[in-house]
Amino acid sequence: MxxxxxxxxxxxxxxxxxxxxxxxxxxxxxQKTRLDEADAPAASAASAESAAALNLEHRTANDPVAMGAGDAQVVMIEYSDYRCPFCGVYARKTQPEIIKKYVDTGRLRIEWRDLPVLGGTSMSAAVAARAAGEQGLFWQFNEAVYAAAPEKGKADLSEQALLGFAQQIGIPDLAKFTVDMKSPELTAKVQADLSEGTQLGLNSTPTFVINNEAIPGAQPMEIFSQVIDAALAQAK
Incomplete structure (x- = not known):
């Protein structure tokens, strides 16, 4: 017994x-996660701030690291690292489809957030991209970096390589770009994005957030369409 x-x-x-x-x-x-109280940091003085931070949309006019209309029905926030191979897969294969279907039709806005979790080189690349953004070429620089990224392993993004991407996309003032690569102001913006992602509990890239729904990883277009379409339906 x-x-x-x-x-x-x-x-x-x-x-x-x-x-x-x-x-x-x-x-x-x-294949997606809800960013709610369960994902916020443990109860503390920062919990209220973390909850408030769930209103992640900026919709800032003339934001160099945003793509799409400021009054688009839905905003998708992308947390990425330039050395992340999966971020490259998304940028090359899925993002063009999303842009064509949703951004170009005025229904979706994409807002970039730096999440340089793969070391100091990732931080340098993020600042360099923002330096390109100072001359109106953020997304061109972004595309060039990811187009050259390896399918597996981490990209070699030395300072010389970053300067090479700037030349490739036709940065008009390379001297200014070189100075801006060391800019404390741009570095602070990257660090602010990293802090935001850390407070949300994000530690892998890419991660996308739509209406507080997190899509982890380089998911197929079908997953993005499912979440975006649901958000569009709610926005009507």
Missing amino acids: KTKKSRNILLALVLGVVVVLTVVFVGAAA
Whole structure:
């Protein structure tokens, strides 16, 4: 006869298996995560600030790191690292489809956030991209970096390589670009993005946020369409 203690142990094991299976099933089925109180930092003085930060849309006029109409129905926020191979996959394969289907039709705005989690070179690349943005060529620089990124492994984004991308896209004032690559103001903007992502619990790239729905990784176009279409329906 099983003792009460052994029955309790068995019950605990069964419940543990159920919880694990439930988590796996939900994660595989949804392929996206809700950014809500459960994902915020532990209860503290920063919790209220983190909750307020969930209003992530900037919609800043003439923002060099945003793409699309300021009054677009939906905003998609992209947290990425220039050395992340999966960010490159998204930029090359999926982003052009999203731009054609949603941005060019005025329904979606994309707002970039730097999440340089792969070291100092990632930080330097992020500042360099913003330096290109100071001359109106942020997205061209972004595209050039990701177009040259390897399918696997991390890109070599030395200072010389970054200058090469600037020349490739035709930065008009290379001297200014070189100075801006070391700009404390642009560095602070990158660090502010990194802090925002860290407060939200984001530690991998790319991650996309639409109406506080997080899409992790370089998902296929179908996943993006599903979330964007749902957001558009809510915005009507």
